[in-house]
Amino acid sequence: MVPSRQRRHLFQCLDTICIFPDLSAMKNKINFQRLVLKNWVLIFLLLLICFFSILEPAFFSIRNVNNILIASTAVLLLAAGETFVIISGGIDLSVGFIMGFSAVSSATVMQFLFAKGAGYPEPVCIIAGCLAGLLLGLIPGLVNGILVARFRVPPFIATLGMYGIANGVAMKICGGFPVSFLPPLTGKIGNGYLAYYSSKSGLSLFQKPVLTDRADILALVRLVPVSVIIVAVLLIIFGLILSKTRFGQHTYAIGGNVDAAIRSGIDVPRHLIRTYVISSFLASCAGVLLVLRFTMGNHTQFGATYELFAIASVVIGGASLMGGKGTIYGTVVGVLLLGSLEIGFVMIGVEVFYRYIAVGCILIFAVLVDQVFPDLVHNE
Amino acid sequence: MDPILEIKNITKKFGGLTAVDDFNMHLSPGEVLGLLGDNGAGKSTVIKMISGVYPPTKGQIYFQGKEIKIQNPMDALNMGIETIYQDLALAENLNVYSNIFLGREKLKKSLGLFNILDHDYMLAESKTVLKGLDIEIPSLKNKIAMLSGGQRQAVAISRSIYWDAKLLIMDEPTAALGVAEQQKVLDLVRTLKTQNVPVIIISHQIHDVFSVADRLVVMRRGKKVGERIVKETNPDEVVGLIVGSVEG
Amino acid sequence: MHKSFNFSDRDGLINLLTRIGRNWAIIFLLIELIFFSVTGTGYFSLLNFQNILVASTTVMLLAVGQTFVIITGGIDLSVGFIVGFSGVICAKTMVTLVAAGASQILSIPVGITVALIFGLVPGLVNGLLVAKLRVPAFIATFGMYGVAYGVAEIISGNVPVHNLPPAVGFIGNGYLLYYLPGKLSLFRMPDNLAPEELKLAVGIVPNVVIIALFLILIFTFILSRTRFGQHTYAIGGNMEAAKRAGINVSRHLIKIYMISSFFAASAGIIYVMKFVTGRADAGSARMLDAVSAVVIGGASLFGGTGTILGTVIGALIIACLEIGLVNLAIPTFNLYIAVGAILIFAVLVDQFFPEITYKK
Numbered sequence: 002m003v004p005s006r007q008r009r010h011l012f013q014c015l016d017t018i019c020i021f022p023d024l025s026a027m028k029n030k031i032n033f034q035r036l037v038l039k040n041w042v043l044i045f046l047l048l049l050i051c052f053f054s055i056l057e058p059a060f061f062s063i064r065n066v067n068n069i070l071i072a073s074t075a076v077l078l079l080a081a082g083e084t085f086v087i088i089s090g091g092i093d094l095s096v097g098f099i100m101g102f103s104a105v106s107s108a109t110v111m112q113f114l115f116a117k118g119a120g121y122p123e124p125v126c127i128i129a130g131c132l133a134g135l136l137l138g139l140i141p142g143l144v145n146g147i148l149v150a151r152f153r154v155p156p157f158i159a160t161l162g163m164y165g166i167a168n169g170v171a172m173k174i175c176g177g178f179p180v181s182f183l184p185p186l187t188g189k190i191g192n193g194y195l196a197y198y199s200s201k202s203g204l205s206l207f208q209k210p211v212l213t214d215r216a217d218i219l220a221l222v223r224l225v226p227v228s229v230i231i232v233a234v235l236l237i238i239f240g241l242i243l244s245k246t247r248f249g250q251h252t253y254a255i256g257g258n259v260d261a262a263i264r265s266g267i268d269v270p271r272h273l274i275r276t277y278v279i280s281s282f283l284a285s286c287a288g289v290l291l292v293l294r295f296t297m298g299n300h301t302q303f304g305a306t307y308e309l310f311a312i313a314s315v316v317i318g319g320a321s322l323m324g325g326k327g328t329i330y331g332t333v334v335g336v337l338l339l340g341s342l343e344i345g346f347v348m349i350g351v352e353v354f355y356r357y358i359a360v361g362c363i364l365i366f367a368v369l370v371d372q373v374f375p376d377l378v379h380n381e
Numbered sequence: 382m383d384p385i386l387e388i389k390n391i392t393k394k395f396g397g398l399t400a401v402d403d404f405n406m407h408l409s410p411g412e413v414l415g416l417l418g419d420n421g422a423g424k425s426t427v428i429k430m431i432s433g434v435y436p437p438t439k440g441q442i443y444f445q446g447k448e449i450k451i452q453n454p455m456d457a458l459n460m461g462i463e464t465i466y467q468d469l470a471l472a473e474n475l476n477v478y479s480n481i482f483l484g485r486e487k488l489k490k491s492l493g494l495f496n497i498l499d500h501d502y503m504l505a506e507s508k509t510v511l512k513g514l515d516i517e518i519p520s521l522k523n524k525i526a527m528l529s530g531g532q533r534q535a536v537a538i539s540r541s542i543y544w545d546a547k548l549l550i551m552d553e554p555t556a557a558l559g560v561a562e563q564q565k566v567l568d569l570v571r572t573l574k575t576q577n578v579p580v581i582i583i584s585h586q587i588h589d590v591f592s593v594a595d596r597l598v599v600m601r602r603g604k605k606v607g608e609r610i611v612k613e614t615n616p617d618e619v620v621g622l623i624v625g626s627v628e629g
Numbered sequence: 630m631h632k633s634f635n636f637s638d639r640d641g642l643i644n645l646l647t648r649i650g651r652n653w654a655i656i657f658l659l660i661e662l663i664f665f666s667v668t669g670t671g672y673f674s675l676l677n678f679q680n681i682l683v684a685s686t687t688v689m690l691l692a693v694g695q696t697f698v699i700i701t702g703g704i705d706l707s708v709g710f711i712v713g714f715s716g717v718i719c720a721k722t723m724v725t726l727v728a729a730g731a732s733q734i735l736s737i738p739v740g741i742t743v744a745l746i747f748g749l750v751p752g753l754v755n756g757l758l759v760a761k762l763r764v765p766a767f768i769a770t771f772g773m774y775g776v777a778y779g780v781a782e783i784i785s786g787n788v789p790v791h792n793l794p795p796a797v798g799f800i801g802n803g804y805l806l807y808y809l810p811g812k813l814s815l816f817r818m819p820d821n822l823a824p825e826e827l828k829l830a831v832g833i834v835p836n837v838v839i840i841a842l843f844l845i846l847i848f849t850f851i852l853s854r855t856r857f858g859q860h861t862y863a864i865g866g867n868m869e870a871a872k873r874a875g876i877n878v879s880r881h882l883i884k885i886y887m888i889s890s891f892f893a894a895s896a897g898i899i900y901v902m903k904f905v906t907g908r909a910d911a912g913s914a915r916m917l918d919a920v921s922a923v924v925i926g927g928a929s930l931f932g933g934t935g936t937i938l939g940t941v942i943g944a945l946i947i948a949c950l951e952i953g954l955v956n957l958a959i960p961t962f963n964l965y966i967a968v969g970a971i972l973i974f975a976v977l978v979d980q981f982f983p984e985i986t987y988k989k
Binding site for chain 3: 432434453454455458464466468469470471472473474475479480483484485486488491495496497498
Binding site: 148152153154155157158159161162163164165166168169170172173176177309312313316322323352354355356357358360361362364365368369372 | 758762764765767768769772773774775776778782787909917920931960962964967968969972973976977980
């Protein structure tokens with residue numbers, strides 16, 4: 002049978018790599034190579050951690066791990082949502098600005114309720130604000146989905162348009178300035194940790210122990226940031242949705258061959274709308290999380306290019322922009338890779354803009370690996 | 382008569398997969414050869430090697446008595462080997478005459494310095510060749526995307542005719558056509574025969590092949606499993622060769 | 630020419646409506662101009678129109694280069710930072726030469742040439758990645774985006790480059806003609822002007838607009854009249870067909886990305902001439918505006934369609950809108966909303982109006 006183009010490519014490359022005449026040795030070498038290449042991102046991440054730790058021992062510490070995780074929370078959520086969209090064969094450029102939009106919306110609600118002169122207790126303000134941010138954040142996704150699914154606007158354009166609109170609306174709401182004067186409890190939640198350990202007061206859950214001695218305060222060990230727990234829970238939920246449910250299966254199907262999906266009875270337009278709503282929802286979770294962490298809501302700056310780092314992480318994690326491939330797990334590793342890179346560069350004193358170069362190279366490498374070894378299945 | 386095309390021991394491998402295995406074929410001027418075989422037999426791969434899309438892994442190709450090395454499609458086109466592909470290879474966003482001249486556009490000098498496209502020339506020439514083939518297309522300035530399957534096939538064929546093919550290869554020429562248009566294509570092939578232009582036809586329509594071809598070559602799993610003169614065989618035997626129930 | 634429609638002919642009427650629908654962009658632009666002229670102050674003036682043209686230069690040049698890429702079905706995300714990249718190189722070269730004692734007449738052209746040459750390199754790399762290594766354009770050019778930014782920052786040492794020869798600003802902000810009732814002079818203000826006269830002097834046709842116009846006209850010619858342009862459309866329409874027709878698609882694509890890179894470099898150099906400084910992040914905010922301009926102008930991201938004229942109109946729509954909002958003292962974040970909406974509208978409209986059918 003005439004092999005597909007990808008298969009041919011694979012064989013041609015295997016030809017050049019495998020020079021062993023012995024057939025079984027060749028098979029083993031292929032298997033090992035495949036294993037390495039299938040998990041190259043994880044291996045690269047581990048190598049990177051070793052590299053940075055050697056150059057700067059402080060890299061390999063609980064505090065730093067916490068830092069990397071906390072710094073990556075926003076991108077993790079954005080990239081997770083982006084994973085769904087990219088697997089379905091689309092793309093979502095608006096996630097960065099949806100994040101800003103929901104941050105601003107929820108902060109505005111919180112501020113409004115809180116400022117009404119001790120009218121509402123803090124938890125109510127905060128919950129109301131979060132809900133507002135999450136609910137409002139569904140709207141851009143809905144619009145994106147309808148444009149792509151019903152009006153057949155190419156996803157690039159639809160989300161590019163939404164990018165501008167979401168940003169504009171966000172700036173309108175906040176007037177260009179960060180929304181502050183939020184209930185103080187907000188920051189406590191966003192910056193809290195699951196557990197604190199200190200030799201003085203032992204282990205305490207959720208409550209930061211009250212310590213007076215400065216040395217004690219410095220020696221306080223913080224374990225597992227709350228924000229990371231929230232993100233982890235979301236990632237697990239959506240990862241399971243993608244890999245275990247029929248919804249996830251259909252997402253891969255649509256990305257693989259949309260005609261086949263339509264003809265097998267899948268309601269593709271409705272599914273696509275849901276996909277973009279998921280992306281939007283996760284982006285708004287990221288926005289609400291930002292408010293909880295910084296006790297203020299700000300619109301996304303232009304230079305932040307969150308969406309491009311989200312997309313890069315997804316691709317590095319094994320997805321193909323053509324759709325049909327990718328996993329949440331791969332995306333997470335991709336995000337952590339980029340996050341470690343950023344923090345690592347700062348710690349060893351390399352100018353941060355070098356990371357752009359590094360990200361660019363890693364991205365291209367990821368794509369080349371995917372091309373040369375298209376059989377490495379990334380959808381379990 | 383000396384063969385115009387000779388293929389000797391042609392093999393094509395894609396890594397571990399052998400698509401074409403030690404294939405031999407020859408074609409004489411004015412002959413119409415039918416290349417038959419089931420899906421995956423290797424027919425398309427053979428003609429893609431002749432038309433320059435793939436280089437052969439092993440073997441030689443002789444054209445007009447000389448051994449040739451075809452590195453790319455332009456080499457084949459320059460030698461007069463024209464191919465009409467199954468998917469027609471037309472640019473949908475360009476109009477009819479642009480497609481006929483695709484890759485070989487006629488230029489004229491503007492202001493004595495720059496080479497620009499000579500649209501009038503290409504339009505006129507295209508009209509002539511289409512009229513000569515008795516093909517009806519309302520306006521040659523319409524984009525291909527607006528034409529029917531039969532009209533597109535006609536454009537693809539006109540392209541090859543216009544460039545004075547010395548060897549014409551047709552991959553499933555009647556596949557997407559209605560009955561009347563199929564007959565027109567077959568008439569065209571007969572016309573080419575009278576002009577001594579050799580034709581290789583790949584087709585699943587055994588009856589079409591029987592109505593125009595002089596000789597048949599049957600492939601199966603990359604190998605040649607049979608060669609017959611059309612007058613000395615019948616469709617049943619040929620089907621048997623294709624599926625392997627008849628030994629070549 | 631070949632089509633003649635009389636209004637009793639239904640097909641002719643449909644063709645007319647199709648023509649109008651397909652050319653909605655220019656109608657939109659005119660409506661925009663009329664609207665702002667009526668509601669704004671001083672919008673409908675020579676000074677303002679020149680402002681619009683100058684303000685749109687960066688986006689326009691990026692968009693024109695991008696048009697070539699988009700027609701082939703690709704995209705070039707690196708242009709945003711090639712602007713800064715080449716601007717920084719241009720500025721640094723000029724500064725270094727002047728500091729080493731070279732004259733302005735020498736250092737300015739040399740700086741420009743060096744920047745243009747280096748500006749082609751990212752395009753070359755992009756082209757190689759896309760054509761030879763078959764990396765999807767989105768990824769390849771995004772990778773280059775980062776690399777260009779990083780390199781630009783390295784060269785500029787993370788600070789904007791200053792101390793450029795003054796003639797640079799003179800060219801960048803100068804006009805072709807200066808007019809005063811009774812006096813007309815080329816390239817510089819008329820001599821011996823009294824202070825009141827200085828205020829009244831009017832500049833006509835900014836230099837940067839001339840340069841941009843010149844480049845755009847040349848490449849419009851290339852795209853619409855030459856074989857190179859024809860092949861560009863062919864590759865965008867059906868890459869396989871182009872290959873089988875003998876077109877060297879790989880080489881062509883490399884040239885296309887170099888063209889895009891060239892335009893981005895030109896935009897960077899013009900930026901330097903306007904603002905007399907080289908910044909690594911110049912132009913980064915304009916990149917998506919450039920893509921929007923191309924799409925508003927009628928190109929499809931799938932490739933095969935698009936014209937430079939359409940792109941220019943698209944860029945003007947955005948620029949007129951921006952200046953118009955400023956003129957009406959409406960906060961500029963509404964611009965993002967508007968551009969986003971127009972972009973989506975553009976695609977929807979293009980779907981409703983199919984190709985024109987010729988009957989003869």
